[in-house]
Amino acid sequence: MAPLLATCPNTGKSFPTNIRTDAKSLAKSWKSVMRVHCPYCLRKHKIIVREAFLNYAIDTAIDIVPR
Numbered sequence: 001m002a003p004l005l006a007t008c009p010n011t012g013k014s015f016p017t018n019i020r021t022d023a024k025s026l027a028k029s030w031k032s033v034m035r036v037h038c039p040y041c042l043r044k045h046k047i048i049v050r051e052a053f054l055n056y057a058i059d060t061a062i063d064i065v066p067r
Contacts, residue, residue, distance in 0.1 A: 006052045010041045017047075023054065 001020040008015060017036045032049045 002054045004049075004052050004054060006036055006038075006045065006047045008038045008040045009045060010038075010043070013040050015039050017052065021054070026052075026054065 001022050003016040004019040004021050004026070005014050006017050007013070015038060017034070019034070019036075026049065029049045034047055034049060034052075035044050036047055037044055
């Protein structure tokens with residue numbers, strides 16, 4: 001399981017949500033909303049799960065794509 005990452009709507013910076021999940025669980029909660037504390041602007045954000053991402057999925061895609 002990898003940490004679920006979100007993007008701060010105020011700064012545009014990505015941060016870990018302290019929620020560990022996998023792609024299968026993420027797909028099941030695709031339309032859910034979560035509230036997460038942002039370490040950059042120090043506010044709580046409402047984030048739709050489909051707007052969050054798993055960094056390992058991005059890393060895997062980068063490894064697959066020819067350079």
